[in-house]
Amino acid sequence: MSTAVLTRHADAICPEQPWFVLNAARHYALIASRHPAISHFYNFEVAPEAALTLAIPDGCVDIVFDCDSAKPLARACGSTLSVRNAALLAGHRYFGVRFAPGVMPDFLDVMAEELTDHAFNVFEVMPDARAACEQILRTPQFCQQVALFNQHFSTRLMRRMSPATAAAVRALLQQQGNLRVDQLEALTGYTCRTLQRLFRHDTGLTPKAFGRIIRCQAALNRLHAPVRCSFTDLALELGFSDQSHFLREFKTLVSMTPLEFCRRATDADWATRLSMH
Missing domain, CATH: 1.10.10.60 (Homeodomain-like)
Incomplete structure (x- = not known):
């Protein structure tokens, strides 16, 4: 097995979750990543009137941080195989890391097949990352959250691929x-x-x-x-x-x-x- 680099092209697919954007209270913020393992980072608040936010198949792994002050939560979410409820709560702010299609993060202690169509609490599949994730959850600024994620996880972004x-x-x-x-x-x-x-x-x-x-x-x-x-x-x-x-x-x-x-x-x-x- 060798480490494969999935290089980007000008016409590269930009993986989308349209319901995240449509159900955002105001803006859906994006920061592109310089690392080929990550498509982009995103940040948005779910509109109070949003009844249901759907997740569609995108071929990507997302690390989703629910930054609610009362009940913060972080999940590792595999690509769905069909449209399903994303379990995002109205009025909550979310910070997310969307990996490039086909990339499996190396810091997750779970098999790729186990993650597909499932979501795990990050503390179950990232046992050594509690302090880092808690710091990200407590940080109010989007750009600072991106910097913290890169600081803690940039050396283990892409699992070895045949x-x-x-x-x-x-x-x-x-x-x-x-x-x-x-x-x-x-x-x-x-x-x-x-x-x-x-x-x-x-x-x-x-x-x-x-x-x-x-x-x-x-x-x-x-x-x-x-x-x-x-x-x-x-x-x-x-x-x-x-x-x-x-x-x-x-x-x-x-x-x-x-x-x-x-x-x-x-x-x-x-x-x-x-x-x-």
Whole structure:
């Protein structure tokens, strides 16, 4: 096993949790990470009137800090496989670390497969990090929380990954999830069975599930583009057989259609709501 570096590209997928942004009380703040293991840091307060904040599949591990003064909590959350309740409380401020798609943090004492579709109290899976996490929870400033996280965890951000998995993850990200398993076999030189085993061990997902998730995340990214294409063109660009297939898949993984999402994003003034630091 070797340590693989998942390099970023200009057209890299930016993993999104749209319901986090839509249910933010005011701004949803973002800070990009210089380390390839982390996609970005985020900070927001859930609106008091928000009834339910959903988590959608994104292929990422999140470390989520509930910074409530009365009941602070930190959780390590694996990628969901379907839309589910994110268990975020109205009126609470959250600081989060979203790892890059396919990356398993090395500081977590849990297998990748155990984390997928589950969340753990960080004190259960980061037994040596209680003091660091408590310090982050007590810190009121977003930028200071980012600095503390980097200070305590920057040396253990990315778990070792097999060369086959690293090549498959890179290819799926570059092709926006639009690769078949037989194409990944040819790319990596490994049989389907071996590739499936290695990929699942390293990421907690099968190559097919990861590709499906990345394709939907790519669609979300494209829907924010300054110049939007038609849903038909987007479906073809992402390798769907037709627009109907794309619409069904998007609704399954996001819980609303692309048109409904665009309308919700417009009504919520999505671009203004996002605050890049």
